[in-house]
Amino acid sequence: MVTNEKIIETNDVHLYYGKNEALKGITLDFNPNEITALIGPSGCGKSTYLRTLNRMNDLIQDVTITGQVKYKGKDIYSPKMDTVELRKKIGMVFQQPNPFPFSVFDNVAYGLRISGMKDKQKIQHIVEESLKKAAVWDDVKDKLHDSALALSGGQQQRVCIARVIAIEPEIILLDEPTSALDPVSSGKIENMLLELKENYTMIMVTHNMQQASRISDNTAFFLQGHLIEHGKTRQIFTNPTQQETEDYISGRFG
Amino acid sequence: MNPKKVDKIAVGVIYAMSGVIVLILASLLLFILWRGLPQISWEFLTAPAKSFQVGGGVGIQLFNSFYLLLLTMLISTPLALGAAIYLSEYAKQNWMTDFVRTAIEVLSSLPSVVVGLFGFLIFVIQFDFGFSILSGALALTIFNLPLLTRTIEDSLQAIPATQREAGLALGLSRWETVTRVILPAALPGIITGMILAAGRIFGEAAALIYTAGQSAPALDFTNWNPQSITSPLNIFRPAETLAVHIWKINSEGVMPDGAEVSAGASAVLIIAVMLFNLGSRYLGRKLQKKATSA
Numbered sequence: 001m002v003t004n005e006k007i008i009e010t011n012d013v014h015l016y017y018g019k020n021e022a023l024k025g026i027t028l029d030f031n032p033n034e035i036t037a038l039i040g041p042s043g044c045g046k047s048t049y050l051r052t053l054n055r056m057n058d059l060i061q062d063v064t065i066t067g068q069v070k071y072k073g074k075d076i077y078s079p080k081m082d083t084v085e086l087r088k089k090i091g092m093v094f095q096q097p098n099p100f101p102f103s104v105f106d107n108v109a110y111g112l113r114i115s116g117m118k119d120k121q122k123i124q125h126i127v128e129e130s131l132k133k134a135a136v137w138d139d140v141k142d143k144l145h146d147s148a149l150a151l152s153g154g155q156q157q158r159v160c161i162a163r164v165i166a167i168e169p170e171i172i173l174l175d176e177p178t179s180a181l182d183p184v185s186s187g188k189i190e191n192m193l194l195e196l197k198e199n200y201t202m203i204m205v206t207h208n209m210q211q212a213s214r215i216s217d218n219t220a221f222f223l224q225g226h227l228i229e230h231g232k233t234r235q236i237f238t239n240p241t242q243q244e245t246e247d248y249i250s251g252r253f254g
Numbered sequence: 255m256n257p258k259k260v261d262k263i264a265v266g267v268i269y270a271m272s273g274v275i276v277l278i279l280a281s282l283l284l285f286i287l288w289r290g291l292p293q294i295s296w297e298f299l300t301a302p303a304k305s306f307q308v309g310g311g312v313g314i315q316l317f318n319s320f321y322l323l324l325l326t327m328l329i330s331t332p333l334a335l336g337a338a339i340y341l342s343e344y345a346k347q348n349w350m351t352d353f354v355r356t357a358i359e360v361l362s363s364l365p366s367v368v369v370g371l372f373g374f375l376i377f378v379i380q381f382d383f384g385f386s387i388l389s390g391a392l393a394l395t396i397f398n399l400p401l402l403t404r405t406i407e408d409s410l411q412a413i414p415a416t417q418r419e420a421g422l423a424l425g426l427s428r429w430e431t432v433t434r435v436i437l438p439a440a441l442p443g444i445i446t447g448m449i450l451a452a453g454r455i456f457g458e459a460a461a462l463i464y465t466a467g468q469s470a471p472a473l474d475f476t477n478w479n480p481q482s483i484t485s486p487l488n489i490f491r492p493a494e495t496l497a498v499h500i501w502k503i504n505s506e507g508v509m510p511d512g513a514e515v516s517a518g519a520s521a522v523l524i525i526a527v528m529l530f531n532l533g534s535r536y537l538g539r540k541l542q543k544k545a546t547s548a
C-alpha cells in the first residue's frame with residue numbers, strides 16, 4: 001500500500017436516529033497503518049461515527065445516513081457493496097467483551113470455519129497465531145477448549161481481538177476497548193495495539209486521554225455531533241487550535 | 255415493626271409457601287406412584303388393553319402416545335422455530351409484529367377442548383382424515399405451536415444483542431449469525447421449551463378425544479407397511495393414547511380392574527414424562543457441545 005493513499009475517507013457524513021441528528025457533517029480521512037483516536041464527551045457521536053465505517057448502524061431501525069464513506073476509494077453505502085465482505089475487511093472490537101459462549105478455540109476459529117476453511121491444521125495454526133498476536137496465548141494455551149466466558153474480562157477482550165485478527169481484516173475499529181477493564185489489562189491491550197499497528201489500520205474510540213496520547217498517531221475531537229478538530233496527536237494534545245479541544249483535553253468538561 | 259423483623263417474617267412466609275408447593279407436588283407424585291407402581295409389569299406395559307376382562311395392559315396406548323408425540327414435535331418444531339426466528343431476528347418492531355405476538359398469546363391460552371373440537375371439525379370431518387394419528391398430531395400441533403413459538407422466541411431474545419453484533423462484525427451474514435451463533439447459544443433454552451411442550455403433549459387428553467379417537471386397534475409390531483391398518487406406523491389409524499385411556503377408563507370403563515389399570519397407566523404416564531425429561535436434557539447438552547464446536 002502506498003503511503004499517502006487514504007484507506008478510509010468520509011465526506012460530509014450526517015446520521016439521523018429518527019429525526020435526531022447524531023452526526024452533523026463529518027469529513028475525516030484515515031491513513032493506513034496508523035492509529036487514530038476518536039475522543040470527546042459521552043454522547044457526542046464517537047460510537048455512531050465508528051459504526052458508520054463498517055455499516056453496523058444498518059442494524060438499527062430508522063437510521064438515515066447521508067454523505068460518503070469510502071473504503072479504498074469505493075463507496076461502502078453503494079447498493080453494490082457486500083456488507084458481509086466489507087465487515088471481514090473492517091473488523092470491530094466492542095466496549096463490552098462479547099465472546100461467543102463457546103470454547104476459546106472455537107471463538108477464534110469460528111470466522112474461519114464459516115467462511116469455508118476445512119484444513120484443521122491450518123485453522124489450528126491461525127488460531128494460535130491470532131491468540132499470540134492478541135497477546136493472550138500464554139493466558140489461554142492450556143484452556144483452549146474451556147468456555148471463553150470463564151476468562152477474565154481482559155482476557156476475553158483479547159480473545160475478541162484475536163477473533164477479529166483471525167479473519168485478516170485490514171482495519172480494526174475499537175469502541176472503548178479497555179473502558180470495562182482494569183489498568184493492568186488495559187496496559188496489555190495498549191501494548192498489543194502498538195504492535196499490531198505494523199499490519200493494521202486502527203480507529204479507536206477512547207475516553208482515556210492518556211491512552212489516546214500514548215498510542216495514537218492521530219486524534220479527532222468530537223463534540224455534539226461535530227468534528228471540532230483533528231490532526232497529529234502531538235499537535236492536538238500540545239497545541240490545539242480550538243478552544244473547545246483545549247478545554248476538553250485539560251479536563252474542563254466531559 | 256422494624257425492617258429486620260419484617261424481612262424475617264417475609265422470608266418465613268415465602269419458605270412456608272414454597273414448602274407447601276413442594277409438599278403438594280411430592281405427595282401427588284408419591285400417591286400416584288404408590289398406587290400405580292404395583293400394577294406395572296412387563297406384561298402391563300406390552301399387553302393390549304381389555305375391555306371386559308381383568309388383566310389388560312397399556313402397550314398400544316403407550317406406543318401411540320410416543321408416536322403422536324414424535325409426529326407432533328416433527329411438525330411443530332420446524333414451524334415454531336421458523337416463526338420464532340422470524341419474530342425475534344427479522345421482523346421489524348411495529349404494530350404488525352405486535353399483532354402477531356398478541357395473536358400467538360391468545361392462541362396459547364385456548365382451552366385444549368376447543369382445539370380438539372376444531373381439530374374434529376377440520377381434520378376429522380372436513381379433510382376426512384377420520385379419527386387418526388394424523389388428525390391428532392395436527393390438533394396437537396395447533397395446541398402446541400403458540401407456546402412453543404413463544405418459548406423459542408424468548409430464548410432467542412435472551413441472547414444479548416452484543417452477540418449479534420459480534421457475529422455481524424465478524425463478517426457473518428445475518429443468517430449465519432442466526433444459525434451459527436444465536437441458535438447454538440439459545441439451544442439450552444430451546445430444548446427446555448421443547449421438553450415442557452413435550453410434557454404437555456404427552457399428557458394431553460382433551461384435544462385428542464375427538465381427533466385421534468378413543469380406540470386402540472390391535473397392532474402388529476412386525477408389520478412395517480405404513481399403509482396397513484395393523485401397522486404401528488400407519489398414520490390413518492385411530493390411536494388412543496395413554497392419557498385418553500385413563501380418561502376413558504374412568505368415565506366409561508367396564509373392565510373389573512379399571513381402578514388398577516388406571517392407577518398403573520397414570521404411573522406409567524408420569525414415569526415416561528420424567529424419563530423423557532431427563533433424556534432430553536442430556537441430549538440438549540450433547541447437542542450444544544456439538545453445535546458450538548462446529
Ligand SMILES: Nc1ncnc2c1ncn2[C@@H]1O[C@H](COP(=O)(O)OP(=O)(O)O)[C@@H](O)[C@H]1O
Pocket residue numbers: 017020022040041042043044045046047048049060
Ligand atoms: N441506537 C440509537 N438510537 C437512537 N439514538 C441513539 C442510538 N445510539 C446513540 N444514539 C444517540 O446518538 C448520540 C450519539 O451517541 P454515541 O455515538 O453513542 O455517542 P458516544 O459514543 O460519543 O458516547 C447520543 O445522543 C445518543 O443518545
Ligand SMILES: [Mg+2]
Pocket residue numbers: 046047048175205
Ligand atoms: Mg460510545
